[in-house]
Amino acid sequence: MTETASDIAPDDAAAASDATKTVALVMEADLDAAIDTVWRAITDPALVARWLLPGGMAAEAGAVFNLDGGAALGTIDCAVIESDPPRHLAYRWQKAATETEPALDTVVRFDLAARPEGGTRLRLVHEGFVVAADRPVDAVAPAEEEMIVLLPMAALMRRRIARRRRPAAFSHGAMPTLMRLAA
Amino acid sequence: MIEPDIFRALADPTRREVFERLASGEMSVSALKARFSVSQPAISQHLAALKAAGLVAERREGRFSYYRVAPEGLAPLIDWVDRYRAFWPERIDRLKDVLKGLEP
Numbered sequence: 137m138t139e140t141a142s143d144i145a146p147d148d149a150a151a152a153s154d155a156t157k158t159v160a161l162v163m164e165a166d167l168d169a170a171i172d173t174v175w176r177a178i179t180d181p182a183l184v185a186r187w188l189l190p191g192g193m194a195a196e197a198g199a200v201f202n203l204d205g206g207a208a209l210g211t212i213d214c215a216v217i218e219s220d221p222p223r224h225l226a227y228r229w230q231k232a233a234t235e236t237e238p239a240l241d242t243v244v245r246f247d248l249a250a251r252p253e254g255g256t257r258l259r260l261v262h263e264g265f266v267v268a269a270d271r272p273v274d275a276v277a278p279a280e281e282e283m284i285v286l287l288p289m290a291a292l293m294r295r296r297i298a299r300r301r302r303p304a305a306f307s308h309g310a311m312p313t314l315m316r317l318a319a
Numbered sequence: 320m321i322e323p324d325i326f327r328a329l330a331d332p333t334r335r336e337v338f339e340r341l342a343s344g345e346m347s348v349s350a351l352k353a354r355f356s357v358s359q360p361a362i363s364q365h366l367a368a369l370k371a372a373g374l375v376a377e378r379r380e381g382r383f384s385y386y387r388v389a390p391e392g393l394a395p396l397i398d399w400v401d402r403y404r405a406f407w408p409e410r411i412d413r414l415k416d417v418l419k420g421l422e423p
Contacts, residue, residue: 161403165411169418177417187413208402240399260407265400 157271160263167258171250174258175222178246195219210234223248229262238266328372333357334365338388341375345387 167174177183179195184203189212192201197219203212210231218226226245233239242264249257329335333355340346340354348366352359366386369375376389 159400161400161407163407163411165415167415167418169421173418173421177414177421183417183421187417188410209406238399242399258411260411262403262407265403267398267400 156266157269158263159265159267159271160261161265162262163258163260165258165260166251167256169256171222171248171256174248174256175225178225178248179221195221195225205231210237212240217243328368328374331365331368333361334368337362337365338369338374341369341386341388345378345385348384348386351386 169177177187179193181191181193181201184193185191189203189205189209191203191212192214193203194201195216197216199216201214203214205212213228213230213232215228215230216225217228218224224245224247226243229240229242229244231237231240242262245259245261245263247259247261249259251257329338337351337355340351348359348363351366352362355362366375366377370377370386373389375386378385378387
């Protein structure tokens with residue numbers, strides 16, 4: 137680490153907490169499958185390997201496993217915090233710091249709800265990202281069906297993303313996933 | 320380091336890839352060039368942009384230039400939020416494909 141004239145030491149915990157905030161990625165998607173099928177897809181290791189990452193998976197609280205994120209994401213250490221089949225699954229998503237990457241200490245939450253019109257709504261929250269306090273986040277657009285938003289944790293707790301029926305022109309499940317950075 | 324500058328510098332996928340290459344160790348411009356299909360002037364331009372953003376440092380030795388990742392430029396750069404922001408939507412699309420195969 138080079139010497140600088142800065143009065144905020146990079147490893148000064150108090151200064152760091154003033155300069156950072158914790159945000160989450162939030163995404164909602166309508167899935168064209170029954171809730172039990174979706175639950176299986178997010179908990180069966182062989183199925184998880186096909187869409188998320190290869191590695192282990194066990195949907196019991198306290199279970200620990202690894203996911204292999206390859207060169208881009210590295211090896212992710214996971215530990216199940218909550219498992220309430222077929223509605224809720226939460227696990228720690230952590231990675232030790234390396235020479236070039238800060239540590240990652242986050243939680244991934246899946247919330248599933250059967251939709252009255254069929255299919256399953258998935259709400260995926262990946263929370264615990266530490267970013268610069270002045271990092272801009274986007275406003276939530278209530279009309280959007282599927283999106284990722286970056287929210288301060290406090291806002292996440294109180295904000296409910298408004299849902300609206302998608303236009304008939306879009307067939308079920310065909311709408312692309314949208315991403316948004318939100319305040 | 321102003322964060323938006325870093326993001327602007329890394330907005331270009333090739334530039335980001337150049338940076339990620341350098342994260343594995345110091346490299347000469349020609350060694351870098353050999354790993355990319357773009358021209359050497361283009362690589363040099365990417366390197367200049369990365370240098371201007373404080374993300375890489377240059378060391379000259381004779382007529383050769385070597386580049387390495389600037390350690391002080393690194394902290395804000397490996398941005399997990401950006402990585403996962405790109406990661407999840409793509410994975411959810413894959414989940415949808417997997418589900419198609421599971422439903423009768």
